[in-house]
Amino acid sequence: MANILIVDDDALLRETLRVVLESVGHDIRLATNGAEALRIVESYKPDLVLTDIIMPEMEGIELIRAVRKIYPSTPVIAISGGGRTGNVDFLRVAKTFGAAAIMQKPFEMDALLNTVQTSLAR
Amino acid sequence: MDSLLRIKLVVALLAALLVAAPAALGVKQMRDMQAHAIDTVFDTDAHIADLPLAPVISDDGGGPFQEARGYWRLYLAAFAAVVMAVIGATAYIFVLLDRQQRLAGKQRAALQRYLDALDASSDWFWETGPDLRFTELWYSQDGQPSLDPKRILGRTRAEIADPQYDPAGLQRHLDDLAARQPFRDFVFRSATARDHERYVSVSGKPIYDEAGSFLGYRGSGRVVTGQVQQKAALEALLQRTALLAAAIDHATNSIIITDPRQNDNPIVFVNAAFTRITGYTAAEAIGRNTRFLRSAETDRQALATLLAAFENMKPAKVTLLAKRKDGVPFWAEVNVGPVFDGDGKLTAFVIIQNDVTARIQTEKQRDHAESQFRHSQKLEALGTLAGGIAHDFNNSLASIVLMTQFCIKSGSSEKKLTTILAAARHAKSLVSKILAFSRREEAVFQEVDLRQCFQESVELCRLGTPALVSVDALVDGEGPFAMHGDRTQIVQVFTNIMANAIHAVGEKGRVAVTLREVDVAYVRNCGFRSDAERYACVTIEDNGVGMTEEVKSRIFEPFFTTKPVGQGTGLGLAVVHGIVANHHGHIYVESAPGIGTTFTVFLRLAGLSSATVDSPTLASA
Numbered sequence: 249m250a251n252i253l254i255v256d257d258d259a260l261l262r263e264t265l266r267v268v269l270e271s272v273g274h275d276i277r278l279a280t281n282g283a284e285a286l287r288i289v290e291s292y293k294p295d296l297v298l299t300d301i302i303m304p305e306m307e308g309i310e311l312i313r314a315v316r317k318i319y320p321s322t323p324v325i326a327i328s329g330g331g332r333t334g335n336v337d338f339l340r341v342a343k344t345f346g347a348a349a350i351m352q353k354p355f356e357m358d359a360l361l362n363t364v365q366t367s368l369a370r
Numbered sequence: 371m372d373s374l375l376r377i378k379l380v381v382a383l384l385a386a387l388l389v390a391a392p393a394a395l396g397v398k399q400m401r402d403m404q405a406h407a408i409d410t411v412f413d414t415d416a417h418i419a420d421l422p423l424a425p426v427i428s429d430d431g432g433g434p435f436q437e438a439r440g441y442w443r444l445y446l447a448a449f450a451a452v453v454m455a456v457i458g459a460t461a462y463i464f465v466l467l468d469r470q471q472r473l474a475g476k477q478r479a480a481l482q483r484y485l486d487a488l489d490a491s492s493d494w495f496w497e498t499g500p501d502l503r504f505t506e507l508w509y510s511q512d513g514q515p516s517l518d519p520k521r522i523l524g525r526t527r528a529e530i531a532d533p534q535y536d537p538a539g540l541q542r543h544l545d546d547l548a549a550r551q552p553f554r555d556f557v558f559r560s561a562t563a564r565d566h567e568r569y570v571s572v573s574g575k576p577i578y579d580e581a582g583s584f585l586g587y588r589g590s591g592r593v594v595t596g597q598v599q600q601k602a603a604l605e606a607l608l609q610r611t612a613l614l615a616a617a618i619d620h621a622t623n624s625i626i627i628t629d630p631r632q633n634d635n636p637i638v639f640v641n642a643a644f645t646r647i648t649g650y651t652a653a654e655a656i657g658r659n660t661r662f663l664r665s666a667e668t669d670r671q672a673l674a675t676l677l678a679a680f681e682n683m684k685p686a687k688v689t690l691l692a693k694r695k696d697g698v699p700f701w702a703e704v705n706v707g708p709v710f711d712g713d714g715k716l717t718a719f720v721i722i723q724n725d726v727t728a729r730i731q732t733e734k735q736r737d738h739a740e741s742q743f744r745h746s747q748k749l750e751a752l753g754t755l756a757g758g759i760a761h762d763f764n765n766s767l768a769s770i771v772l773m774t775q776f777c778i779k780s781g782s783s784e785k786k787l788t789t790i791l792a793a794a795r796h797a798k799s800l801v802s803k804i805l806a807f808s809r810r811e812e813a814v815f816q817e818v819d820l821r822q823c824f825q826e827s828v829e830l831c832r833l834g835t836p837a838l839v840s841v842d843a844l845v846d847g848e849g850p851f852a853m854h855g856d857r858t859q860i861v862q863v864f865t866n867i868m869a870n871a872i873h874a875v876g877e878k879g880r881v882a883v884t885l886r887e888v889d890v891a892y893v894r895n896c897g898f899r900s901d902a903e904r905y906a907c908v909t910i911e912d913n914g915v916g917m918t919e920e921v922k923s924r925i926f927e928p929f930f931t932t933k934p935v936g937q938g939t940g941l942g943l944a945v946v947h948g949i950v951a952n953h954h955g956h957i958y959v960e961s962a963p964g965i966g967t968t969f970t971v972f973l974r975l976a977g978l979s980s981a982t983v984d985s986p987t988l989a990s991a
Contacts, residue, residue: 257837258765260793264772271780280837329764354767357775 249273250295250368255285255311257303258329261353265298268357269364282311289315294322296368301328301338309338309345316346323348323367327355375472378465385458395447489513492593496574498586502526502547505586514593521562527572535559535569550576550584557594569598624648624723626660630716634659635680638718647702647725649695660721663702665693676706683708683716689726701730762796762833769793818860820851820906820973824885827864831872838878841868846886851906852976859949860973866942867910867969874914874967882911893972898956902974905955911968917961925959 252274256262259280266276277292279285281303289297297315301308312324326342326349339350348367351359488495494509494517503526507519522530527547531540535558543556552575560568574589618625624644628635640655648655648663664673672690679686685707692702703726709718770793777786828843835841845851853860864883871881888907893900917925926947950957954974961967 256765258762258769260769260789260796261765261772264769264776264789267786268772268776271776327768329762329768353764354769354771357772357779360772 249275250364251275251277251292252364253277253279253285253288253292253294253297253299255279255282255297255299255303255308256327257281257300265360268360269298272361274364282307282314285311286314289319289322293319296364297322297324298364299324299326301326301342309341312342312345312347323370325349325351325363325367327351327353329353375465375469378461378468382458382461382465385454385461388454388458390451390454493590494592495588495590496522496572497577497588498526500584500586502587516563516568516593518562527558530560530562531558532561547587552576553589557598567595567599568593569595624725626655626721626723628660628719628721630680630719635719644723647694647700647723648692654695663692665691665699667691667699676704679706679708680719689730692723700725701727766793766797770797814856815854816857817976818853818855818857820853820860820885820908820975821845823857823860824851824864824883824908827861827868828883830861830865831868835872836877839872839875840880841872842880842882844882844884846884849887849975851885851887853906853953853973854976855953855973856949860953863946863949863971864908864910866946867971870942871910871912871914871967871969874916875912876914879913882909884909884911887975888972893956896956896958896970896972898972900956900972902954904975905972906975908971908973909968910971911966913966916963916965916967917959918963922959922961926957 249272252269254262254265254269254276255278256265257280262278262280266278270276277288277294279288282299285297285299288294297311299308299311308326308328312326315322315324324347326339326347328338328342328350339347339352343350348370349363351363488508489510489512491510492513494507494514496504496508497506499505504523507517507522509517528540528544533540539556540558543553543558546553546556554573555571556573557569557571560570570591571594572589572591574587577585577588579585618641621641621643624647625639625641626637626644627639629638632638636657636659637655640650640652644655645651650663668690672688675686675688676690678684685705687703687705689701689703691699692704693699703724705722705724707720707722708716709720711717770790773786773790773793777783777790824845825843828841832841868881868883871883875881885906885908888905890900890903890905892907893905925943947957950971950973956972957969959967959969
């Protein structure tokens, strides 16, 4: 299956996502912020990056831009619990900056698996 | 004619009679002797005994010697008549002389009287020639020490009167003089007085000689400086009084004067504004006590203050609900001031009444707007918090949803279920905190446990705190930390300041918050006037970016913010300040750029000596 990098500052969700995606056979790596994720991307060369948007150190948007720049073929799925903060729709921004898909937390397991599958198929 | 003169005249008359009687007797004797001589020629013996003096000479017998004695008697009588005439004339001369002397005495006395009057008088007398130049001046040196004849004699009235003073009056006077009219009490200001203001009043009349040609004027003068100045002062006073009366009449404030010396302190004066404001005319108000202006809804406390002012003769200012004549109530701002006379006796109360209905309504609207503003402010704060909360909340929900679905598909395990439970509890706690934060709308003062507020605020703030920011909370002491206040507002104070501190440290740093009890001396040392014994002291300290003096001086201003557009409203600390002040507390801030910031909040703790804390009127509606 695929190598997937999960980036989220929420430990509980990070763990949940790992459990779910591993269960369908993916190889999973975890990062707690964008900067850490970017380092892992270079060595791990994931097939897909699943990233939160509002995080300390490096925001998800920056990570998306960086990944899209360095590895244009690697799809990035943006997920966000913040949704709207200060009248900014971060998911929409993420889409603009090249996210393959966006998902508003909380999302269903099927939706997650489908979106991951679809993004990898591109 | 006095009695002495009359007696003297009678004496003179008697003397004249004494002279006249013997003379008349003598003439008759001579006539008789002629008749006798004729008789003797023609009838020698006849009628000798019929002679008038016969009894006188009859004793001496008759004969030629008798004839001789008859002539002697004639001479004697003539001589007596002459003597008498001389005496009478002498007496008459004496009487005449005496009369002359008495007349001269009277003239002297009259002259002396005039001299005395002149000497005693404050007036002086003057005379002019036909050219109207002063020729004579009579005055008493004692009465007129300042009168300088050198400056007057030889001059005319026009030359010694100041033309600046009452020019019209002076012109009329000069016209009178030209027309040879008498004049009385003409007042002019002396142009000859050297170093002071001097007013003179003169009266005079023209004088003519027997042939009717004009000789000049003669009259009197007197200094009337005092009277003129008094009159001027009185006129000024009257003018000022009229001005004050006009001002009182034009005043927009209702002015009432009552007389406490009369029974029941009745109104003795009201101005036009009184009628305008209350609807009562002066006639309807005067003579009555002011209580007829009260409304049934008049605030008892304000009324008590007002009555105490009357009772204690002290000034007072209250705002109360009064009543118009048509029954419509209005808000009146009432100023009562006692008026005392020179002896310190109360003579009047001046009551200035202002219709502040519009202002009170505006204030109520403003209070309402403020309440709304606080409400929206709270919503905004809640919205800002929601950003952080929703993120966490959605993460929890995502975990719950995903893990639950995973469990359903793959069969549950304890570890998976524990994860779900943890996420669910986290979400539950979030919900309770949001509810606690947004529970009430209106400020409600009640017993508040500051320890609880403090801990709740800390937990609320920790929710949105970045991972590398530590929020260290410490409650120092076992004290109950009970105070009288609005719980939601107190929490808002703490969370607003803590949120700022967390924002200031950025992604990494430390925020230390403490709650402890301090005494009044501590609060005073910080520069505050404090009236409660015990205070809770809450400090919120961060090692963040700090503030410059300029920023520090403005942080409590509404709409002042250092945050980027969209991230801060600039109202957080303004609201904090308002709430602290509303709770009779104090707040101050210490900061240094690059080192950090410390906010200190003092809140009055409920205690024996501070049990009576007034509730604001906001919540009473």
